Amino acid sequence: MPAVRSTVAAACLLAFLTAGCDSPSPSPSTAAGTPAPAASTSTATAPGTDAPSPTAGPTSAPASPVPTVDKEVVVTVAKRKVTPPTGRVEVAKGSLVRITVTSDVADELHVHGYDKTLTLPAGAPASIELRVDRTGLFEVETHASHLVLFQLVVR
Known part of the structure; x- marks a missing residue:
């Protein structure tokens, strides 16, 4: 009779672990790239607990392409001095400009x-x-210090 109980318990556990699986998932691997040993049955979660489904995982939307910046203008203001000196920056209409x-x-x-x-925080780039x-x-320009940083010419 103990052998029958073991067989029935093993069959129930197997049915529980495979219930709800639509497709096999890849086996986990170790850092070295070799397959990791299969999880032991002692890690199985009892029905009715809040443990996540074995197929659940983080989902994310596909990354949208980052637009290419056509012109980047970098300016530093220190002791009311603008570097590089105030001048004109020419760009084509439709360009993406980062300041x-x-x-x-x-x-x-x-x-x-x-x-x-x-908003320009003190001492940090924005x-x-x-x-x-x-x-x-x-x-x-800057509002509080009234400095013209450069003139943007769009053609």
């Missing part, structure tokens, strides 16, 4: 004509990206 500013004081960046602003879809000459 990165590091200021020694907290301030706000403003891109005129596009009405884009960016970036903004914008698609330039209007032609013309647009000043890029």
Whole structure:
């Protein structure tokens, strides 16, 4: 009779472990790339517990392609001095422009004509990206210190 109980218990455990599996999942592997030993039956979860399903896992949406920046402008403001010196930056209409500013004081960046602003923390770089879809000459300045960082020329 003990042999029958063992056989029935093993059959029940096997049925429980394989219930709900639509397709076989790949076996786990070790860091060296060799298959890991199969999980022992002592790790099986009793019915009615909150353990996740063996097929459950994190899901994520496919990564969307990151647009290529056509022009990157990097400016530093220290002791009210703009580096590189204020000048003009020319870009083609439709370009994606990234502006990165590091200021020694907290301030706000403003891109005129596009009405884009960016908070500038003291001592840390901050970036903004914008698609330039209007032609013309647009000043890029700081609000609190009233410094023109550069003029953006879109053609």
